[in-house]
Amino acid sequence: MNRELHVRHxxxxxxxxxxxxxxxxxxxxxxxxxxxxxxNQVLDAVRATRPDALLLGGDLCxxxxxxxxxxxxVRAARELTHVLAVPGNHDLRLGGExxxxxxxxxxxxxxxxxxxxxxxxxxxxxARKLGPLAVPRSETTRVLCAHRPAIVAxxxxxxxxxxxxxxxxxxxxxxxxxxxxxxxxxWLDRWNGPRFDLDGTTMLVSRGAGDALPLRFRxxxxxxxxxxxxxxxA
Amino acid sequence: MDDARALFAEAxxxxxxxxxxxxxxxxxxWMHAALAHVRGAPVARTSTGRIVQLIVEKxxxxxxxxxxxxxxAFALRAWWLVFAAPVAFYAVEAQFVFLLxxxxxxxxxxxRDAHLRTRTAGGTLRVMATxxxxxLFMLVEGLAGRGLVxxxxxxxxxxxxxxxxxxxxxxxxx
Numbered sequence: 001m002n003r004e005l006h007v008r009h010x011x012x013x014x015x016x017x018x019x020x021x022x023x024x025x026x027x028x029x030x031x032x033x034x035x036x037x038x039x040n041q042v043l044d045a046v047r048a049t050r051p052d053a054l055l056l057g058g059d060l061c062x063x064x065x066x067x068x069x070x071x072x073x074v075r076a077a078r079e080l081t082h083v084l085a086v087p088g089n090h091d092l093r094l095g096g097e098x099x100x101x102x103x104x105x106x107x108x109x110x111x112x113x114x115x116x117x118x119x120x121x122x123x124x125x126x127a128r129k130l131g132p133l134a135v136p137r138s139e140t141t142r143v144l145c146a147h148r149p150a151i152v153a154x155x156x157x158x159x160x161x162x163x164x165x166x167x168x169x170x171x172x173x174x175x176x177x178x179x180x181x182x183x184x185x186x187w188l189d190r191w192n193g194p195r196f197d198l199d200g201t202t203m204l205v206s207r208g209a210g211d212a213l214p215l216r217f218r219x220x221x222x223x224x225x226x227x228x229x230x231x232x233x234a
Numbered sequence: 235m236d237d238a239r240a241l242f243a244e245a246x247x248x249x250x251x252x253x254x255x256x257x258x259x260x261x262x263x264w265m266h267a268a269l270a271h272v273r274g275a276p277v278a279r280t281s282t283g284r285i286v287q288l289i290v291e292k293x294x295x296x297x298x299x300x301x302x303x304x305x306x307a308f309a310l311r312a313w314w315l316v317f318a319a320p321v322a323f324y325a326v327e328a329q330f331v332f333l334l335x336x337x338x339x340x341x342x343x344x345x346r347d348a349h350l351r352t353r354t355a356g357g358t359l360r361v362m363a364t365x366x367x368x369x370l371f372m373l374v375e376g377l378a379g380r381g382l383v384x385x386x387x388x389x390x391x392x393x394x395x396x397x398x399x400x401x402x403x404x405x406x407x408x
Contacts, residue, residue, distance in 0.1 A: 087250055093381060096250050112251050126251055127244065151247060153240035190236060 005041035005209060006222040007049060010195060011229055012162055012202045014141040016120035019230035023049055023081075025223040026057030026147065026166025027208030029090065030073075031066030035210040039073040042209060042223060046080050049225050052118050054081050056108070057166045058088025058147030060099060062212055067094075067102045074106035083108035084116050086125040088147040088167060090212070111145050121228060127154040127163075141228065149191035149205050156201045163203040164226060168192050170207030170219040182219070238367035238392070245391035248272070249384070258387060261285055265338035268394045278340060288337060288344065292330050299326040324369070328352055328361040335397035355400045368392050 007023075025042050029035050046054055054077050060070050077083045085108050091099040100110045109116055111125025123143045142160045144151070149165040171185025171192050178186075181193040196203040206224045249255055252271050258264050262285050269277045300323035307315035332355075333348040341347040352361050368389050376385035 089246065089375070092246070092250055092384070097253075127247060146247075148239075148243035148246065150236070150239040150243035153236075154244045154247075189239065 003221070005038070005045060006220040007045050008194070008206075008222050008224045009227065010204050010224055011227045012204075014121070014161060014228045014230055015139075016141045016228075016230045017232045018119040018121075019228045019232070020053075020118045020121050021049065021051040022053050022055055022123070022143065022164070022226045022228065023051035023223055024055045024057055024145070024164040024166075024204065024206055024226055025209045026088065026164075026206045027059040027169060027210055028056070028070075028073075029059055029062050029208075029210040029212045030069045031061055031063035032210075032212065032214070034214040036069075038210045039069060039076075042073065043076055043080075045223050045225075046077055051081055051225065053116065053123065054083050055123070055145045055164060056083065056085035056103070057145055057164060057206065058086050059090040059167065059208075060085065060088065061094055061102075062090055064094070064098075067098065070099070071102050071106045074103055074108040078107035082116060084111050084123060084125075084145060085109070086111050086145050086147060124160075127151045127158055127160065143228070149189070149203060152191065152196070152198065152201065152203045155203075156198060160201055162226065162228065163201060164206070164224065165191070165203060166206040166208050168205065168207075169211060169216075170205075172211065172213070172216045172219050174218040238364045238371065241364070241392040241396050242368060242371050242388060244395055245388045248391055248395070249388055255391065256384075256387060258383070258390075262334070262338050264390075265334050265394070268391055269335065269338055269398070272394055272398045277338065285334070285337065288333060292327075292333055295330075296323045296326045299323055324362050324366050325358060328358050328365055331361060331365050331393060332397045332400075335394055339401075351397065351400055354404045355396070364396065365393075 023046060028038050061067055074083050085103045087096045087099055104110050116123045121141045121143060123145055125145050127144055143162045144155045144160040146163055146165045148167045152163050155163045168189055170182050174182045176183050186192040191205055194205060204224050204226055207219055207222045209221050209223055255268055255271060266277050266279055300319040303315045303318035303322055307313055329352055330348045332351040333344055336347040336351060337344045355361050372385045372389035376382035
């Protein structure tokens with residue numbers, strides 16, 4: 001687990017004039033001996049890439065004792081950029097409110113409750129808000145910071161432009177890549193791949209920055225630098 | 235499988251964001267609250283008197299259907315028929331998977347309306363192809379230490395979201 005954390009660069013063209021750089025880090029799984037190095041590696045990635053916001057995409061903590069480590073990470077990252085977070089299934093098991101309190105008291109934004117705006121780009125933490133099932137595409141560029149990639153179905157109905165997700169860890173064991181998907185795990189989950197361009201919605205799926213089970217093969221731990229390229233950047 | 239996974243993800247997100255849905259009740263109050271959150275509009279409260287009776291009747295029917303292949307397996311000494319038991323269980327479950335949402339929506343003929351909604355959702359096989367993975371996710375996530383009650387709630391919400399999608403896409407008359 002001490003091996004380096006890979007920074008994957010992805011560029012997505014958006015309608016807005018002004019672009020933004022978002023660093024998405026999911027699946028930190030803090031609390032295991034082998035994930036002790038992850039917070040520092042994420043901070044190094046923030047310093048190296050200088051994003052407009054660090055997005056923490058869920059599965060941040062495994063166990064109560066890891067909450068302090070999360071607080072340290074958020075506090076340190078907050079000095080460098082905005083920190084936005086959503087819960088993953090492991091955090092919900094621990095108690096979503098607990099993780100939320102740690103993130104917000106350390107200066108981060110809990111996207112479940114508050115959206116974050118960078119110019120004409122709105123970063124949200126919920127695919128499905130109250131209201132109709134389908135909404136018209138708005139003038140702003142909407143980014144969904146999510147945990148499970150399967151949420152993309154709801155995100156497409158809600159007309160999100162970009163979805164950032166994790167959860168699958170790339171399957172952790174990759175034997176081959178075909179059609180933009182990582183096998184064999186893609187046989188179990190079709191969203192096991194780095195990037196999906198789906199008719200108006202682009203989804204980037206991170207292979208995760210940490211693991212609950214530290215076994216990987218041809219599947220490096222990573223954070224994703226999502227460069228939203230505005231029309232003025234073209 | 236994809237549809238079930240998407241519903242499960244959406245339900246988990248909803249449950250994470252709406253703490254009020256984490257308290258399950260044995261009347262229709264939870265179902266009314268879930269429908270109201272999914273729709274973003276209040277739902278008319280209907281009678282809750284028969285809810286437990288309906289649940290017992292539904293699962294009695296499912297169990298009866300699952301029991302038939304087991305009896306046949308013993309009678310014919312054809313043990314492979316035992317594997318048909320879960321299939322029979324979910325074939326009946328698929329007919330009435332939307333029973334509670336349609337009751338919460340005020341249906342006066344819930345068995346008929348639930349069955350009609352199954353047909354609208356694509357019929358027995360298509361509904362089974364979604365409901366069985368949802369049941370598996372509930373079981374696997376629950377047993378993986380993520381809490382059986384929480385997984386069960388996510389599964390219930392997935393059914394509510396599915397019901398709502400079918401209702402909106404095919405009209406409330408379905």
